Amino acid sequence: MSHRERKFPAGIEFPAGIYEEYAEILSPEAAGFVAKLAREFTPRVHELLRRREERQREFDAGVKPDFLPETREIREGDWTIAPVPDDLQDRRVEITGPPDRKMLINALNSGASTYMTDLEDANCPTWRNMLESQYNIRDAVNRTITYDDPETGRHYELNDEVSTLIVRPRGWHLFEKHMLVDGEQVPAPLFDFGLCFFHNAGRLIEMGSGPYYYLPKMESHLEARLWNDVFNMAQDELGIPRGTIKATVLIETILATFEMHEILYELREHAAGLNCGRWDYIFSFIKKFRNTDIILPDRARITMTVPFMRAYTLLTIKTCHRRGAHAIGGMAAQIPVKGDPEQNEKAFAAVRADKEREAKDGHDGTWVAHPGMVQTAKEVFDQYMPQPNQIDKKREDVHVTAEDLLEPPEGPITMEGFRNNVSVGVQYLGAWLAGRGAVPIFNLMEDTATAEISRAQVWQWIHHPKGILEDGTEVTVDLFRRVLAEELEKIKNDIVGPERFERDEFGKAAELFDRLSTQDEFVEFLTIPGYDYLE
Ligand SMILES: CC(=O)SCCNC(=O)CCNC(=O)[C@H](O)C(C)(C)COP(=O)(O)OP(=O)(O)OC[C@H]1O[C@@H](n2cnc3c(N)ncnc32)[C@H](O)[C@@H]1OP(=O)(O)O
Ligand SMILES: O=CC(=O)O
Numbered sequence: 001m002s003h004r005e006r007k008f009p010a011g012i013e014f015p016a017g018i019y020e021e022y023a024e025i026l027s028p029e030a031a032g033f034v035a036k037l038a039r040e041f042t043p044r045v046h047e048l049l050r051r052r053e054e055r056q057r058e059f060d061a062g063v064k065p066d067f068l069p070e071t072r073e074i075r076e077g078d079w080t081i082a083p084v085p086d087d088l089q090d091r092r093v094e095i096t097g098p099p100d101r102k103m104l105i106n107a108l109n110s111g112a113s114t115y116m117t118d119l120e121d122a123n124c125p126t127w128r129n130m131l132e133s134q135y136n137i138r139d140a141v142n143r144t145i146t147y148d149d150p151e152t153g154r155h156y157e158l159n160d161e162v163s164t165l166i167v168r169p170r171g172w173h174l175f176e177k178h179m180l181v182d183g184e185q186v187p188a189p190l191f192d193f194g195l196c197f198f199h200n201a202g203r204l205i206e207m208g209s210g211p212y213y214y215l216p217k218m219e220s221h222l223e224a225r226l227w228n229d230v231f232n233m234a235q236d237e238l239g240i241p242r243g244t245i246k247a248t249v250l251i252e253t254i255l256a257t258f259e260m261h262e263i264l265y266e267l268r269e270h271a272a273g274l275n276c277g278r279w280d281y282i283f284s285f286i287k288k289f290r291n292t293d294i295i296l297p298d299r300a301r302i303t304m305t306v307p308f309m310r311a312y313t314l315l316t317i318k319t320c321h322r323r324g325a326h327a328i329g330g331m332a333a334q335i336p337v338k339g340d341p342e343q344n345e346k347a348f349a350a351v352r353a354d355k356e357r358e359a360k361d362g363h364d365g366t367w368v369a370h371p372g373m374v375q376t377a378k379e380v381f382d383q384y385m386p387q388p389n390q391i392d393k394k395r396e397d398v399h400v401t402a403e404d405l406l407e408p409p410e411g412p413i414t415m416e417g418f419r420n421n422v423s424v425g426v427q428y429l430g431a432w433l434a435g436r437g438a439v440p441i442f443n444l445m446e447d448t449a450t451a452e453i454s455r456a457q458v459w460q461w462i463h464h465p466k467g468i469l470e471d472g473t474e475v476t477v478d479l480f481r482r483v484l485a486e487e488l489e490k491i492k493n494d495i496v497g498p499e500r501f502e503r504d505e506f507g508k509a510a511e512l513f514d515r516l517s518t519q520d521e522f523v524e525f526l527t528i529p530g531y532d533y534l535e
């Protein structure tokens, strides 16, 4: 039946229609469920986004974030989160990736403890991608997913033992323009979570697992409260007991770091831990303080061992363990390097070192971007964490102040760093506009969060009086445009080749990157203007 003949509850529209092959995903019942969530919660989403703008105005005026006086009792009180199910107890290696059919199968078969399938940083939100992802996830949950690669002839299917599935919906700042409820775009997280929960929660529970999520890019405990209310309503609607959903929150904004106890408290019936989303965290740090004195050096110098990043991860571990929650580490961007044994060895050594630091610090697990890295991360955690998790390592020796969290690392801005940001930024946008949300660039995994760092630095260095290269050259719009033109030539001739250069629409990517970098107002998320370019 075509979607036009199907009867949707009043007030629901799909302005671009529905691809017939994914029609079951947007059944009238599923769409009605999403619409209920949207009617109930859309006004609160807008209110919380306005609050983000207000706080930004405060930072622009010189106010520094701090721990909240009004929630002191929560920080000082003795409470823990509700127990987590067995299949979330041991999370030593978590693989992530977009819900592409082949990658879903490969990730679930990878030997990682869990797999976070990503509708967010690793995914480009075209209408087709959003529906196909839901379709693929549903097939994976039902264990019916298969894939036959037309290029290699290889057949893919799930092993008997697979990783525990966790889904990451988009963040509160995005709206799904292809579904309207009473004329308003549906908040993207409600669309993603709503469909996923509606189609899969019952089956997951039947199979002895549960509806598990990762929640991205939150900036306050009030945003966590909103998620908690969404979960309660969703569970009530489907007759699933409250507390069945388990959600891990990414601490990946500088503001969320000041409210970690509060976030866990709001979600205490549904919380499954916190994760150090390091790439968005760096982006958020640059973004929030862009109009202040704080300016960060080259992206390559902002490592996990600089003091403010260490302060953040150690405080996350201490906070989680006090509340009986898992503290998951983050993503090292290195992936296996094909055809270059020396670079390959370096990539593995970098991942090993990163995971060793995390395991020794007390993290209860970590992220990898590629199946080839699962074994390395597992070996490290097996060595330092023979038990399922190390929540009993309370890290009471850790003392982190607001000043520690806000101390920017020293270091130069170099021409090499500037060029790298320009090249990575435009290469990523080229891929993203062509529908791919995660790509290898210069032997590193790049996704929305890492690309945001590159383009935010370019904007800040152009607009900030301290945006001066170590050789004394001032970073200006003219310099940016010259470097962009030169980097585009290199990309076309030496990196992707003229054919992919055309196909991936580098013309549009350069136009968008120029806009993001040179316009006076900083764009909050590149995906917002980027979305206007998608069908
Ligand atoms: C900041 C953050 O938010 S981090 C979390 C979000 N980011 C991510 O999840 C990125 C995940 N990683 C990826 O998407 C990919 O690894 C990329 C794009 C970086 C590289 O992918 P490719 O170029 O395809 O890598 P490569 O060619 O080495 O892949 C080899 C095999 O591993 C598979 N593979 C690679 N990465 C993954 C993954 N993350 N999950 C599942 N399978 C994967 C490929 O599909 C391929 O399978 P095949 O041998 O059956 O054909
Ligand atoms: O989502 C993870 C991050 O590092 O950003």
Ligand SMILES: [Mg+2]
Residues within 6 Å of the ligand: 121, 216, 250, 252, 277, 279, 280, 449
């Ligand atoms: Mg992120």
